[in-house]
Amino acid sequence: DTAVSQTPKYLVTQMGNDKSIKCEQNLGHDTMYWYKQDSKKFLKIMFSYNNKELIINETVPNRFSPKSPDKAHLNLHINSLELGDSAVYFCASSQDYGSDEQYFGPGTRLTVT
Amino acid sequence: SQKIEQNSEALNIQEGKTATLTCNYTNYSPAYLQWYRQDPGRGPVFLLLIRENEKEKRKERLKVTFDTTLKQSLFHITASQPADSATYLCALDRNSGYALNFGKGTSLLVTP
Numbered sequence: 468d469t470a471v472s473q474t475p476k477y478l479v480t481q482m483g484n485d486k487s488i489k490c491e492q493n494l495g496h497d498t499m500y501w502y503k504q505d506s507k508k509f510l511k512i513m514f515s516y517n518n519k520e521l522i523i524n525e526t527v528p529n530r531f532s533p534k535s536p537d538k539a540h541l542n543l544h545i546n547s548l549e550l551g552d553s554a555v556y557f558c559a560s561s562q563d564y565g566s567d568e569q570y571f572g573p574g575t576r577l578t579v580t
Numbered sequence: 581s582q583k584i585e586q587n588s589e590a591l592n593i594q595e596g597k598t599a600t601l602t603c604n605y606t607n608y609s610p611a612y613l614q615w616y617r618q619d620p621g622r623g624p625v626f627l628l629l630i631r632e633n634e635k636e637k638r639k640e641r642l643k644v645t646f647d648t649t650l651k652q653s654l655f656h657i658t659a660s661q662p663a664d665s666a667t668y669l670c671a672l673d674r675n676s677g678y679a680l681n682f683g684k685g686t687s688l689l690v691t692p
Contacts, residue, residue, distance in 0.1 A: 471623075500679055510624070510669065510682040522678045557623050564678045568614060571623030 603670030
């Protein structure tokens with residue numbers, strides 16, 4: 468059973484388009500995250516949700532909008548895509564915020580042309 | 581500003597030797613520190629967590645130390661194997677505790 472799943476795995480799109488990435492976890496965790504890993508492999512937190520409530524919203528352009536319909540899902544919608552948005556986006560979850568280990572999804576490689 | 585520094589260069593070692601990876605941090609007072617493994621094209625996988633009041637933690641061939649005075653963690657893999665080849669990421673809790681800040685990782689290559 469996949470613990471944290473993301474769709475799609477690859478996403479190629481043109482500048483200016485709007486796209487969504489979906490994330491689901493079947494671990495019963497309360498906290499979910501979105502991270503961005505750029506071309507230099509640096510993994511950076513974008514958003515954190517606890518029990519469907521937004522906890523962290525890093526300095527991310529407001530073109531990025533997360534949505535958590537329930538505790539098991541955290542989707543990421545991106546408007547007006549730019550070249551600089553090209554990266555690998557990882558969804559993760561943990562039992563609770565704080566000191567729990569995080570479980571990562573396989574990542575979505577977004578390429579904006 | 582807060583910084584997490586890991587060996588930027590790849591670490592190449594021979595099979596059977598002990599690999600030691602370093603994580604240094606500044607302007608943090610972390611309650612805990614975590615180590616993750618990342619293989620190409622995959623998400624990070626949790627390995628070990630060590631709390632600020634713990635000096636050392638072990639799990640099978642892995643050992644982590646945490647020195648809050650030196651602001652440093654060392655990650656050891658004993659009797660290394662080619663299958664240990666991966667990028668290893670150090671992560672610290674943010675002051676808010678709601679997410680992790682990751683270092684850039686150290687690439688480890690274990691050759692037969």
